Amino acid sequence: MRSLTAFLATSATLSVTTALISPDGVGRLPAMGWSSWNEYEDRINETVFIRVAELLNELGLKDRGYEYVNIDDTWSDKENGRDEETKVLIPDAVKFPRGISHLADKVHELGLKLGIYSDAGSTTCGGYEGSLGYEEIDAATFAKWGVDYLKYDNCDVPEEWNDEWRWWPELWYGGPPRENQSEGDPGYTSGLPAPDGYDWATSNTSRRFLAMRDALVKQDRTIQYSICAWGHAHVDQWGGDTGHSWRMWGDIYPIWEGTYTWSWGLMPILNHAAFFTSAGDFWAHNDYDMLEVGNGNLTLEENRSHFALWAALKSPLIIGTPLEGIKPEILDILSNRELIAFNQDTKYGISAIPYKWGTNPDFTWNQTHPAEFYVGPSSKGLHVFVLNSFNKTVKKEVNFAEVPGLKGGRKQKYRVHDMWTGKELGVHKGGITLKLKAHDTAALRITEVNGRHPAPNFKTPRNWGQIPKPSVPKPGRKPSWW
Ligand SMILES: *[C@@H]1O[C@H](CO)[C@@H](O)[C@H](O)[C@H]1NC(C)=O
Ligand SMILES: *[C@@H]1O[C@H](CO)[C@@H](O)[C@H](O)[C@H]1NC(C)=O
Ligand SMILES: *[C@@H]1O[C@H](CO)[C@@H](O)[C@H](O)[C@H]1NC(C)=O
Ligand SMILES: *[C@@H]1O[C@H](CO)[C@@H](O)[C@H](O)[C@H]1NC(C)=O
Ligand SMILES: *[C@@H]1O[C@H](CO)[C@@H](O)[C@H](O)[C@H]1NC(C)=O
Ligand SMILES: *[C@@H]1O[C@H](CO)[C@@H](O)[C@H](O)[C@H]1NC(C)=O
Ligand SMILES: *[C@@H]1O[C@H](CO)[C@@H](O)[C@H](O)[C@H]1NC(C)=O
Numbered sequence: 283m284r285s286l287t288a289f290l291a292t293s294a295t296l297s298v299t300t301a302l303i304s305p306d307g308v309g310r311l312p313a314m315g316w317s318s319w320n321e322y323e324d325r326i327n328e329t330v331f332i333r334v335a336e337l338l339n340e341l342g343l344k345d346r347g348y349e350y351v352n353i354d355d356t357w358s359d360k361e362n363g364r365d366e367e368t369k370v371l372i373p374d375a376v377k378f379p380r381g382i383s384h385l386a387d388k389v390h391e392l393g394l395k396l397g398i399y400s401d402a403g404s405t406t407c408g409g410y411e412g413s414l415g416y417e418e419i420d421a422a423t424f425a426k427w428g429v430d431y432l433k434y435d436n437c438d439v440p441e442e443w444n445d446e447w448r449w450w451p452e453l454w455y456g457g458p459p460r461e462n463q464s465e466g467d468p469g470y471t472s473g474l475p476a477p478d479g480y481d482w483a484t485s486n487t488s489r490r491f492l493a494m495r496d497a498l499v500k501q502d503r504t505i506q507y508s509i510c511a512w513g514h515a516h517v518d519q520w521g522g523d524t525g526h527s528w529r530m531w532g533d534i535y536p537i538w539e540g541t542y543t544w545s546w547g548l549m550p551i552l553n554h555a556a557f558f559t560s561a562g563d564f565w566a567h568n569d570y571d572m573l574e575v576g577n578g579n580l581t582l583e584e585n586r587s588h589f590a591l592w593a594a595l596k597s598p599l600i601i602g603t604p605l606e607g608i609k610p611e612i613l614d615i616l617s618n619r620e621l622i623a624f625n626q627d628t629k630y631g632i633s634a635i636p637y638k639w640g641t642n643p644d645f646t647w648n649q650t651h652p653a654e655f656y657v658g659p660s661s662k663g664l665h666v667f668v669l670n671s672f673n674k675t676v677k678k679e680v681n682f683a684e685v686p687g688l689k690g691g692r693k694q695k696y697r698v699h700d701m702w703t704g705k706e707l708g709v710h711k712g713g714i715t716l717k718l719k720a721h722d723t724a725a726l727r728i729t730e731v732n733g734r735h736p737a738p739n740f741k742t743p744r745n746w747g748q749i750p751k752p753s754v755p756k757p758g759r760k761p762s763w764w
Pocket of ligand 2: 443
């Protein structure tokens with residue numbers, strides 16, 4: 283019997299017209315969990331995951347909705363790869379002496395689900411065996427082991443799977459690959475944009491991820507499908523048909539702005555996100571990568587902004603920090619009930635949308651000062667998120683007249699509530715001015731004075747925020763690591 287059914291579901295309002303719909307609501311809301319990569323990279327083993335599963339319980343995070351314990355890259359046997367005869371992937375015998383299936387049992391006993399990792403190429407990003415060409419075998423293996431979630435990465439794609447046109451937003455490669463060029467050649471970024479109306483769902487990138495989707499839906503087990511295509515080939519346009527979530531950009535790093543080796547700070551990622559908020563809904567989520575809350579040198583305010591904005595954007599919330607000895611203030615951020623409730627709302631699936639860029643003119647592409655004002659609905663009311671992208675305290679005004687879903691007029695009154703503290707901020711006329719510390723984000727809930735929802739029919743304007751054609755940035759600079 284098929285336990286994961288893919289079929290078309292029409293959405294009246296959004297650019298997402300189809301979706302991967304799975305039993306028991308799996309993938310309907312953004313995934314929540316923990317992944318090994320940001321903290322452990324290749325230093326993983328069975329003990330790590332069992333301890334994390336215990337800690338998710340002990341710290342109350344499971345009760346807040348964090349349910350996936352995800353094994354990231356480097357779990358398989360790097361030398362031997364696959365069994366010579368069956369071609370089944372071999373787990374690393376030192377890291378997982380009792381196999382993945384044993385770990386799945388342990389994680390399930392603790393009331394949680396197990397995630398695993400593979401790659402739509404010849405090898406994974408860490409150089410371990412990939413799944414391209416082995417989708418059926420690997421999906422069956424994961425199902426047999428009791429795996430509940432697959433993160434499917436995009437490294438080491440063989441040449442015969444190259445795309446006819448290229449859309450690599452991280453580097454703004456908008457044109458066709460040229461025959462005499464290979465990655466890294468000067469001029470590689472140049473080229474014409476894909477023809478008008480080009481259907482990116484027909485790209486080879488889409489086909490590589492679809493092959494695994496098709497293999498997963500054949501299994502007698504529901505496996506959440508997390509596409510990690512880094513925004514390539516406009517995954518925002520076909521990711522919803524193919525998986526439950528899709529990565530929109532390169533890897534995240536715990537810095538506010540700029541890049542570190544091949545990874546990116548929070549502001550460049552948010553800058554990209556602001557243009558794609560209409561791409562998601564139930565069953566279909568833009569993924570801005572695993573949380574760095576609690577990592578590196580982020581300040582308390584930066585930790586808060588990261589969590590609030592990822593929650594507001596309906597990104598999966600996958601913790602990437604050590605849970606053992608976690609600081610109380612970091613646990614507080616990750617446990618914030620109201621932000622989680624917004625992210626996991628069962629009535630409104632859409633992301634918050636930027637309604638005003640703030641510092642810069644609307645739709646400005648700027649990797650240090652992206653859109654700062656966001657609005658989105660939940661069952662509880664209309665929510666406004668305001669980012670201070672400056673590294674000093676500033677005042678920011680939420681003018682009700684500017685907020686889609688609220689009625690204008692200087693005398694218009696609304697009740698305002700602080701989602702961070704859970705405290706009422708009272709009834710305000712015309713708007714509210716907030717004093718925001720450097721790099722902090724305010725998270726507000728706005729209702730009618732009598733507590734009623736001010737905009738129960740709030741919808742994302744069609745194609746809201748999609749990059750307008752003329753302002754697609756010029757091909758980007760070459761990053762230092764290239
Ligand atoms: C498992 O991995 C952790 C984290 O890297 C390490 O501290 C521990 O020693 C390892 N345990 C075993 C049994 O290898
Ligand atoms: C897919 O790859 C094949 C083989 O390299 C190539 O001929 C074809 O043009 C590609 N198709 C698309 C749609 O990019
Ligand atoms: C590739 O070919 C194009 C046009 O034929 C040429 O302009 C360009 O310089 C070549 N690039 C390299 C890296 O050789
Ligand atoms: C934000 O997280 C990082 C890592 O735990 C931590 O070093 C930093 O202190 C946090 N901010 C605060 C003030 O808690
Ligand atoms: C944090 O700051 C220290 C000291 O300035 C630096 O060595 C380290 O690389 C920084 N970490 C990150 C993740 O940027
Ligand atoms: C980004 O925006 C800030 C604030 O307006 C501005 O000072 C800066 O020059 C912009 N950066 C770029 C690269 O345009
Ligand atoms: C504030 O931001 C500017 C520009 O990004 C940077 O050069 C400066 O070091 C920052 N100051 C602090 C205190 O972080």
